[in-house]
Amino acid sequence: MKAAIIGGGVIGGGWAARFLLNGWDVAVFDPDPEAARKIGEVLDNARRALPALYDRALPAEGTLRLHDSLAPAVADADWVQESVPERLELKHKVHADISRLAPAQAVIGSSTSGFKPSELTAQGARVIVAHPFNPVYLLPLVELVGAADHCARAAGILRGVGMYPLTLRKEIDAHIADRLLEAVWRESLWLVKDGIATTAEIDEAIRMGFGLRWAQMGLFETYRIAGGEAGMAHFMAQFGPALEWPWTKLMDVPEFTPELVELIAGQSDAQSGHMSIRALERLRDDNLVGMMRVLKKTGTGAGGTIGAHETTLDLPSDDGLPVTVHRVIPSGWTDRNGRMNEARYLEIGAQATERFMEMIGCDAAHAAKGGGYVTQEDSLRYLAELHAGETVRVNSQVLLAEDSETRLFHRVFKADGTLAATVDTVLLHVDMATRRGAPPDGPMAARLHEFARAHAQMPWPEGARR
Numbered sequence: 001m002k003a004a005i006i007g008g009g010v011i012g013g014g015w016a017a018r019f020l021l022n023g024w025d026v027a028v029f030d031p032d033p034e035a036a037r038k039i040g041e042v043l044d045n046a047r048r049a050l051p052a053l054y055d056r057a058l059p060a061e062g063t064l065r066l067h068d069s070l071a072p073a074v075a076d077a078d079w080v081q082e083s084v085p086e087r088l089e090l091k092h093k094v095h096a097d098i099s100r101l102a103p104a105q106a107v108i109g110s111s112t113s114g115f116k117p118s119e120l121t122a123q124g125a126r127v128i129v130a131h132p133f134n135p136v137y138l139l140p141l142v143e144l145v146g147a148a149d150h151c152a153r154a155a156g157i158l159r160g161v162g163m164y165p166l167t168l169r170k171e172i173d174a175h176i177a178d179r180l181l182e183a184v185w186r187e188s189l190w191l192v193k194d195g196i197a198t199t200a201e202i203d204e205a206i207r208m209g210f211g212l213r214w215a216q217m218g219l220f221e222t223y224r225i226a227g228g229e230a231g232m233a234h235f236m237a238q239f240g241p242a243l244e245w246p247w248t249k250l251m252d253v254p255e256f257t258p259e260l261v262e263l264i265a266g267q268s269d270a271q272s273g274h275m276s277i278r279a280l281e282r283l284r285d286d287n288l289v290g291m292m293r294v295l296k297k298t299g300t301g302a303g304g305t306i307g308a309h310e311t312t313l314d315l316p317s318d319d320g321l322p323v324t325v326h327r328v329i330p331s332g333w334t335d336r337n338g339r340m341n342e343a344r345y346l347e348i349g350a351q352a353t354e355r356f357m358e359m360i361g362c363d364a365a366h367a368a369k370g371g372g373y374v375t376q377e378d379s380l381r382y383l384a385e386l387h388a389g390e391t392v393r394v395n396s397q398v399l400l401a402e403d404s405e406t407r408l409f410h411r412v413f414k415a416d417g418t419l420a421a422t423v424d425t426v427l428l429h430v431d432m433a434t435r436r437g438a439p440p441d442g443p444m445a446a447r448l449h450e451f452a453r454a455h456a457q458m459p460w461p462e463g464a465r466r
C-alpha cells in the first residue's frame with residue numbers, strides 16, 4: 001500500500017510516520033528544502049514512541065521517498081493526504097492537481113483544521129476532510145467529513161493503521177474537536193490578556209485537574225458522575241443556571257494585536273524555552289504512551305483502539321515452536337545506562353506464558369469457570385543486553401505437562417538471532433475455589449498435551465535444568 005503525503009510539515013510528517021510504521025510505502029512532496037530533515041526528525045521520535053504502545057511488533061517499516069513534484073508522489077497511491085498550510089486558495093490549487101493526477105480509486109483526505117468539505121470541493125475537487133491530531137503517529141482520532149462512501153473507505157483504512165475515525169453527521173466549520181479547543185483557547189487568551197493568569201498557570205489548571213479526566217471519560221461521562229447518584233439530570237439542574245452567568249467570553253474574541261502575541265509568546269518562552277521543541281515532543285510522547293498503555297488495560301478511550309489494533313498484528317512463526325512474544329523494547333524499559341532493566345526480562349517471560357495460555361484456551365472464560373494457572377517458579381538467565389527500540393522474539397517449548405504441573409521454556413531472541421535470555425517457568429493448574437492443584441481437562445488439556453508431545457521430540461534446551 002502506498003500513501004502520498006502532500007505537505008510534510010508538523011502534520012504531514014506525522015502522517016508519514018503513521019503510515020510508514022504501519023508498513024505502508026510513503027511518498028512525500030513538499031517544496032521546502034528542509035522537508036527531508038524535518039520529516040527525518042519527526043520519524044526518529046515516532047520510531048521510539050509508536051511501537052512502545054504495543055505488546056506486539058508493528059509490520060516491517062515501509063519505504064520513504066521524497067519527490068520534487070506532486071505527480072510522481074501521488075502516482076499509484078492508495079491514500080493521498082494533503083497537509084499544506086491552512087489557506088483556502090492554496091488548498092484549492094493543490095486539490096485541483098491531486099484530483100487530476102491521483103488514481104481514481106485513491107482516498108483523498110485533507111488535514112484541514114477548519115474548512116468544510118463543501119469549501120474544499122467548491123471547484124470540483126474530489127476530497128474529504130480527514131482531520132488528525134498532533135502527534136498524528138500516536139493520537140488515534142481522525143475526524144472524517146464529506147461524501148459518505150469516500151468516508152467509509154477512509155475509515156476502514158484508518159482502523160488498519162491503528163487510528164480512530166470519527167465520521168461527522170454534518171459538516172460544520174472546525175468540525176467537532178477544534179470547536180471545543182477553540183473555546184478553551186479563546187478563554188485562555190482572555191485570561192492572559194486580562195492579567196488573570198500566566199500561560200504556565202493556565203497549563204497547570206488543565207493538567208492538574210480536568211485534563212487528566214478528559215483522556216479517559218471525556219466531558220459528558222465525567223459530568224454525569226459529577227451529578228452524583230442522580231446523574232446527568234441533577235448535574236444539569238445544579239449547573240444549568242451558570243450558563244446565564246458570566247463564566248465565558250467565547251464569541252467575544254480578544255483583538256489579535258502584536259502586543260498580545262508578544263505577551264503570550266514571552267510567557268511561553270519563560271515557561272518552556274529551556275527545552276527544544278524536539279525534546280518537548282519526546283517528553284509529550286513518553287507521557288502519552290504511558291497514559292495510553294494504562295487505558296489499554298481497561299480498554300478505555302484510546303486504549304480500546306490500541307488494544308483492538310494490537311489483536312490484528314500477526315505473530316511470526318518459528319520452526320516447530322510457537323512464537324509467544326514479538327515486540328519492540330519501549331524506551332521506558334531501560335535503566336540509566338540505556339540497557340533493558342532486569343525485571344523486564346521476567347515481564348517478557350510472563351507475556352510469553354500469558355500468550356501460551358491463550359493458545360491452549362486458558363482465557364477469561366476458563367477463569368470464569370474457576371480454573372487457572374499460578375506460577376510456582378521462574379529461573380531466568382540473562383545472556384545478552386537488550387536496548388530500547390530493539391525487536392525481540394520469544395519461542396516457547398513445553399518441557400513438562402503432567403497432572404496439574406506444566407513447565408515452559410521461553411527463549412528470548414534479539415532480531416539477529418542472538419539468544420538474549422531464557423526463562424524456565426513452572427506452573428500449577430489450580431481450582432480457584434479450593435486453591436489446590438487440579439489437572440486441566442477437556443479441550444484445553446488436549447491442546448496442551450498436543451504441544452507437549454510435539455515438543456518432547458525436540459532436543460532438551462541448553463541451560464534448562466533436568
Ligand SMILES: NC(=O)C1=CN([C@@H]2O[C@H](COP(=O)(O)OP(=O)(O)OC[C@H]3O[C@@H](n4cnc5c(N)ncnc54)[C@H](O)[C@@H]3O)[C@@H](O)[C@H]2O)C=CC1
Nearest residue numbers: 007008009010011012030032083084085086111112113134
Ligand atoms: N499543527 C497542528 O497542530 C495541526 C494542523 N492541522 C492542519 O494540517 C495542515 C498543515 O498544518 P501544519 O502541518 O501545522 O503546517 P506546517 O506549516 O508545519 O506545514 C505545512 C507544509 O506544507 C508545505 N507546503 C506549502 N505549500 C505546499 C504545496 N503547494 N505543496 C506541498 N507542500 C506545500 C510547507 O513547505 C510546509 O512544510 C493545515 O491544514 C492545518 O490546519 C491539523 C491538525 C493539527
Ligand SMILES: C[N+](C)(C)CC(=O)CC(=O)[O-]
Nearest residue numbers: 112113132133134178181
Ligand atoms: C490548533 N489547531 C487548530 C491546528 C489544532 C488542530 O487542528 C488539532 C490539534 O492537534 O490540536
